[in-house]
Amino acid sequence: MAEPELERKIWMGVLAKAPLELLEHQLEQAIAVESRPTYTFLRSPETGLTMVRGRAGGTGQPFNLGEMTITRCVIQLKAEGALKAEGELKAEGRRQKAEGALKAEGRRQKAEDTLLQTFKPPNLQTSKLPHSPTPPLPHSPTPITGFGYVAGRSHRHAELAAFCDALMQHPDWRVIVQAQVIEPLQAAAAEQRSTEAAEVESTRVNFFTMLRGESG
Known part of the structure; x- marks a missing residue:
């Protein structure tokens, strides 16, 4: 498995296994609600x-x-660097409109050149009319999609897991979410495992089998 895929598998597992209350708390500590990038549901x-x-x-x-x-x-994130579906449609519409304008300008220029060549006086040099500058086509960054899979029926948990998964793929948010959400959740999970292991160890019973004929 490639390293990026392995890293994503790890943080998705951390998000899925984290208690919802702790996940909400860490996310609130990392990014205030009013500062979070908005998103739309694909599913x-x-x-x-x-x-x-x-x-x-x-x-x-x-x-x-x-x-x-x-x-x-x-x-799917709506923040800068990730366009939602309707934004892509608008960008595509603007692109097609710009291309149509360029084609219309080209046809008009060609018609004017033909007309001048047909009716130009002798020894009169014609010059082409200046073309309009080509408008820049809008840039469409790759949308960032987040997935969340959690055990149980918590819709909120699945939504936050998907949101954090998307943020971890965003270059502007990854460091913050890694340091203030993923790593604290990993530490809490490790502490919980350590506590459970200590509880089990305290109740361990060792059984010894003596061979027949052996005496104390």
Whole structure:
């Protein structure tokens, strides 16, 4: 797996497993609500079922373990550097309009040149009329799309996970989100695992088997 794909897989997993309250808190600390880039839904949050598969001992043949509930969401940033679908349509319309104007200007210029060549007096040199400058075509950056897949039925969790996934792909937001959202969530998850491991360790029972005939 390529490194960018692996990095994205890691942060999407962190976002999916994080508690919703902690995710909202860290995102609020990183980016105030009024300062966040806006986005549009390509796929509104929806809940469904997926089949979970397992392997006996981690190495055996895969088998269907059972179904679980998941919620998914897909968003697209409207911020600078990412155009939404309707913005692309408007840009395409402006581009076509500009190209049409250039073609019309070319036809008009050609007609004027033909007319001057037909009726020009002897020894009269004609000069072409100056062309209008070519208007620059609008630039359309690649839209940034974020995906969120979370266990359970929380539409809000899936939406925020998709939003953070999109921000992590944006060059202006990635450093902030990585430092103030992803890394704190990773630290909290590591602390939770450590706490659970300590609780399990405190209740561990060691069983010893004595061979028949052995005496204390």
